[in-house]
Amino acid sequence: MTPRTRRLRDVLSAALTAAACLLLPFGVLAAWAVHGIADTGRYVTTMAPLASDPAVRGLVADTVGAGIVHRLADDRDLPPSAAPFVHSAVRSFTTTEAFRAVWDAGNRASHEAVLKALREPRDGPVTVDLAPITERVRHELADENVPLAGSIPVRHTRVAVLEPEELRGLRDGLRTLEVAGVWLPVSAGVLAVAGIAVAVRRRRAVTATALGTAVGGAVLGVALLVGRAALLADLPPGVSRPAAAAVYDALTAPLRHVAWALVALGLLVAATTWLTRRRATARQASPRTAPAALPSPDPAVDPTEPSQAQA
Template identity: 55%
Template structure:
C-alpha cells in the first residue's frame, strides 16, 4: 500500500475509534453500573443526608397527609394546620437513622422491580409496580428500637406504587437490550480500530499522538454531555415527578447516578493527553537523547525520514 493510502486508512480507523469511546463508556456505565443493585443503592445512600432530598421527601409526605385530610374534611384552616404539622414531623423524621434505613430499603426495592421488568421480555404491556409494605414495616421496627412512642401501633398497609407506566417500561426494555449489546461491542470496536489504525499508519508515532488527542477530545465531549444532560433532565421533568421532586433534589439524584460517568470522562481526558504528550515528546526529543547517550565516535543512525505529505 502507498503511504498516502495507509495514512488515509489510519486516519479513518482512528476517527472511528475516537467516536466509539464516548459512546461505549455511557453504554457500559448504563449496562453494568446502573443495573448493579448494590452499586445503585451505595450511590443513592448519601442522598439521605442531602438537605434538598430530605426537604423534597418531607414535602411529599406532608402533601400526602394534607390530601388525605382534605378527603375527610372540608378544606380550610384545619387542612393547613395539619399540613404544617405533618411537614415538621416529616422533616424531623428525615434526620433519623430510621429514615436512612428506609431510604436504602426503598431504593433497593424499586431497583429490583425495575431491573426484573427490564430483563423480562414477557412483561410487555405491564406497568412496573412495587409494594412498599416491607419498607414501612422495616421503618416501623427501627422506630420501635429507638423507643419512639406508639411505634408498635403504626399500621402497616400494602401500598402499591407505580414506578413505571406500561408504555415507559416497554420503551426502556428495548433500550436496555440495545445498551446490553453496545456495552460489550463498542469498547471492543474502539480498541480494534485504534490498534489497526496505528498498525497500518505510515508514521505510527503520529498515529499514536492522534489517537491520544482524539481520546481526550472524546472524554471532554462526554463530560460536556453529562453537564448538558443534567440541565435537560432537571428542566424537562414530567409534571407528576416535578410536583414531588424539586429541581435541587432531582439534580442531586442525577449527580449521584452519574458520578462514575463523570470520573470516567476525566480519566479519558487525562489518559489521552498523557499518551499524546508522551508520543510527541518521544518523537521530538528521542533522537537527541540517543545521540547524547551514545559514546564518542559511535555512529548514530539518522532519524527516519518523514513520509511525504499527501498533496491536496
C-alpha cells in the same frame, strides 16, 4: 515502500483512529448504563449518599408527611394542628440512620421491580408494594416516641413505577445497551490498535490516538453538562430542582470521573510520545564525532632497521 502505499496506509490509519475516538464516548455511556445503572447493588450504592442531601431529605419528608397525614385523616378525625407536627416529626426522622436504611430498602425494591419487568416479558405496569417500607417507617417513628406513629395504617399499596407503554421501549433499549455495553468499548480498542499498526509513522499515530481519547473524554463531559441543563429545564411543575440535580449528579458521578480520566490519560500519553519523538529526532540530527585515526606506518620503512639519524 512506494509513496502511493504510504499515502494509503496513512489514510487508513487516520480513518481507523477517528472511528475509534468517535465510538469511545458511546462505549463509555453504554458500559455505564449496563454495569452501573442496570446493576441493583451498584445503583443502591450510588443512590445511598443522597439520603444525606438536604434537598432530597426535604422532598422525601414533604411527600411522606403528606401521605401519613392523608391516611390518618381517612381513618380518624385528625385535628388541623396535627399536620405540621407530623411533617416536623418526619423531617426529623430523615436525619437519622434509620432513614438511610429505609432509603436503601426503597431504592432496592423499586430497582429490582423495574429490572424484573424489563427482563421478563409481561404486560401491565411495574408496581412496588410500599407496605414493608411503611411498616419500617412506623416502627422507627414509634421508637423515636413520635406521637400518632403507632396509628399510621400499613396497607399493601402498590405504586406504579412504569407504565406498560414505557416498559416496552425500555425493554428494547436495555437489550440494545447490554450488547453495546460490551462491543462498543471492545470495538473502539480494536480500531485504535489497528490504526496504530497500519500507520507508517506509528509514534505519530499513537499521539493522534491519545489526543482523540482526550477529545472523546472532553465531549463526554460536555454532554453530561448539557444533559443536566436540559433535564432541569424540562422538569414538570412541583418537582424540586435541587433534588433532581442531586439525583442526576449522583447517577452520573462515575461518568464524570471516567471523562476526566480519559482527558488526563490522553494528554499524558500524547505528551510522553511527543517528548520521546523530539528526543529521538534530536539524537539523529546531532553530528557524530568519529575517533581520530592513528597514522599508519610507512610500508617502505622497515621498523627493524636503524634510521639514518641513528646511523
